Amino acid sequence: MKKTKILKKIEPVFHQVFNNKKLKINYKSSPSTIKQWDSLATINLFIGIEKLLKIKFNVSELAAPKNVGEMIDIIIAKKN
């Protein structure tokens, strides 16, 4: 799956977690660019993505990503 396609697919999870349907995310989006992105939001994002894509992140995958781009890289690696 392409990176852009996954970005589109997971965007609704961000909308729900941050309760903001207009929120635009890109590869650089991270806790430092989105104000309400705290550790609880991170967990909720992962739970949302796990459910949406029917995958499970392991310990190191969950620990690694620093921004949305890295998150998607992990998803791609998992899906392949």
Place this chain on the structure above:
Amino acid sequence: MDQFIEEKYQLRDSKINLKKKKSHAKSKIKIAILGGSTTDLIKNSLNEYLAMNNIEGIFFQSEYNQFYFESINPSRKLKTFKPQIIYIHSTTANIEEFPKIGSNPKQVGKLINKTFSKYKSIWSTLTKKFNCTIIQNNFEYVPFSSLGNLESTKVYGKINFLTKLNLKFFEQSDKIKNLIINDINLLSAKVGIDKWYNDSFYFNYKYTLSHEAIPTLSHNILKIIMSIIGKSKKCLVVDFDNTIWGGVVGEVGSDNIEIGNDTPRGEVFLRFQKYIHDLTLKGVILAGCTKNDYKNAISGLRNKSNFLQENDFSVIKANWKNKVENISSISKQLNIGLDSIVFIDDSNFERELVRSQLPAVEVPNIGEEPEKYIFHLDRAKYFENISLSKEDFTRSSYYKTNAKRESEKVKFKNYNNYLESLKMKTDLKKFEKKDINRITQLVNKTNQFNLTVKRLNLKEITSISKSSDFLTVAGNLKDKFGDNGLVTVVIGKIKKQTMDITVWLMSCRVFNRNLEFALFDCLINLCKSKGISTIYGNYIKSEKNMIVKDFYKTLGFKKIKGKKGLDKWEFEITKKYIKKNKIIKINNV
């Protein structure tokens, strides 16, 4: 709205939902969560469940893993928060030291005591400082066992160790009335220990359980809280045909209904009946509601293979009226609110009808497979108790005798004659130690005849019973049909020559029996002996206590203030006071 829905965890629209619900949230409750691991998602999930039940949760969370220090040395934040409930979310991950493999029983015993005393000091300090209810997790089993089965059998085995600790927790909870155990050992077994844990979440975020398990945990906490605030269900209404036995009795005849050990389906219904019977033993009132000729319904129940007997039911409505009408009349006859009732029926049509017409009644979707009925009823935990008293064990007999009283009533033309025929007696006494549990239960459960709906916990009631600033009366009511047990409670605060009634309540079992008048006569006597000349009465309006809005007026009080849901009433005691009760015989005033 109370059903446990699998995967209930809906972080998605939780925020929107909460906003909507908040506007008509009826009661608020302050809960402090002191965690031995991360608790945010648990808080959120519990908050959602509370909102679904029209309760607004106000939360305090300790800093990460500070449950011990926050308990022993509460922060100012926690002190000003003044929790009504403290939930201690400690888990097996908080066990600092397990026995070394090969340790001797003495060494293990020492370690058990060391671990246990840590928790004991948490409970005693919190009780002393906050005087509130404590919900404490016990310990779940470890997911891996290097010792194999010996993990359970050897004294140094981890499961052996945890089991002993859990037993100590249970014993303590039986001794300390405000300590309630949240049995996560059972919950994790139900979820499955491998699904209960989630390594990614533990090692990254320090959650000691998976997000799939969190709703199970918070639902259980919700049910404990509901029980603490007296909102557990009281009455189970069951349909008969294809609900408690297989087949339609009116068609197949009482000998051919499926019940008993002869067929698999018969056994399924038998197991369900036994489960329901256990509920009645712990005080759940059972009622039948079936579309049948009365004769047929009863003949079905009289089939010898049934476990449930006719006299396990407090009321049976077997007729062709619609179930909405029948359930309303059950509620009236037993004098319990519709929101205390759970209705089960195999027919989706009946369930939908009741659900739409009587939204307060809980109608679980028990599905179409009889073997699953028990599962759906059980996991919703409608009838959770935080304690059981003598009154609970004998409750159903009160309601049965009440039904007899009702049938007697029609024989009399005049209600007073009927009351006289009951030969009622009451013991009105100040609060005694042996009654404190029952008094606490009444104070926290009574909704209708309750002038102030002031809730007090066991500790508060105990200290009131010992204080000379308070006048207390607790009363029972006996009659020729039986003993109703302790049913009425009054607490008055004495201030020089005046007394302010802060609590006056009476169980709905004994409405319209003149007990309130007997009690008032008794209060007047007590006041006279203490030199009190003025009694103040308070009425604080609630959802359900409209029935006593003008109670003080009936007694001859004058309204001196009335605003914002609080009416203040005044009564001057004069020599000319004429006794109001002429029917009930009063003992031991």
